[in-house]
Amino acid sequence: MSWAFLRDLLSGVNKYSTGIGRIWVAVVFMFRLLVYVAAAENIWKHEHDEFECNIKQPGCENVCFDHFFPVSHIRLWALQLIMVSTPSLLVVFHVAYRENREKHHNQKLYKNPRKIDGGLLCTYLISLILKTGLEIAFLVLFYKLYNGFKIPRLVKCDIKPCPNTVDCYISKPTEKMIFLYFLVATSCLCIVLNLGELSYLIFKYSTKCYLKRHVKKQQ
């Protein structure tokens, strides 16, 4: 089980997406997954070993690291990628349900089981809303957990067993901050794409509905 699974999942979703949905998949692949695997993972690889405190007291470094990094940035990033890709599964399941139903009844129940209309449209819209919600939730979590998106070079720690206020130094803070900003930028881009897709679908289908009603009235 690795990121290849997520990649295959998203490739499957690509088939049932709108044009904006496909751009979203491309952004997630290229600017989030690939950057995570190829670059970001290695920056945080030895973060605990390289975290250094100006004290010889055993246990102080461990306790301070745990206090300042309850959940590491890189793990939150990975969780965000997984959570944000998962709502697309709803669409895949719904299409599979439609196709199964047609097979079971042995007749054509839908004009095109893969076309985004009726129930599938609702599922698609729900998946978009969930994706956007999860993106915003993770950004807020990042902001609250780490007091903004800055990573300081020095943090002061006075938790037991540290005997007094001790200076602790974080490794590669500038590099980590650059990639954190990159994460935030790509998250915001994905939120914009999701909202764009949502507006596009709502507009498209409401005009379709309106025109249908208009034609019926004329008849």
Place this chain on the structure above:
Amino acid sequence: MDWGALHTILGGVNKHSTSIGKIWLTVLFIFRIMILVVAAEKVWGDEQDDFVCNTLQPGCRNVCYDHFFPISHIRLWALQLIFVSTPALLVAMHVAYRRHEKKRQFRKGDQKCEFKDMEEIRKQRFRIEGSLWWTYTSSIFFRLVFEAVFMYAFYFMYDGFRMPRLMKCSDWPCPNTVDCFVSRPTEKTVFTIFMIAVSSICILLNVAELCYLLTKFFLRRSKKAGNSKQQPNHENKEETKQNEMNELISDSCQNTVIGFSS
């Protein structure tokens, strides 16, 4: 998800590229991505562990390393490769959109559609003309811009392309000016120069491809202008349409790999 997945995505675009574009892709994968993964990552692998400063002051090493390497070479290269590969996706999306339109025409049973079945549409190789020409040319332009920006960023951040053996650091909490020693400076310099050289080759290939496309565009335009002067317009349109159809039918005989866009 790794560089292999990028290869699959870009492989699909390769089908619709010019010959120079195909050479560019080969250079990208063999001399940049492969070298990065197989060699460069190992050279920079122990960079912070083996970055040694002549002081026992805790925190001084961390702070000095962060000062001299705001972003590691290896990460910059990875970002450069990702950004430089991304414009090709524009072409992939445009091709996918055209294919989608042709499939829609075919399904509607349009008389104008010249394909016999869906397989032909899927395997069709599009010529770089019309709106696809503009997409392709803009993708090359963006590639050039990204390459140039990253090369400049490298030069600006590291004051040239040489990795020094010794760096003097006096950031707090270092008690005074401290000597810090970089691990494997010569090997890192060699790889940096190699990657810069291959970047430059890629820039030259992109410029050549851009010139080739512009030359082709202007030649085609002057040919059309010349033809329209000799013959009436409506006859010419029929002839060019027939020529295009013949070209499309002959091109559709080529069987190649189906990429990301399908």
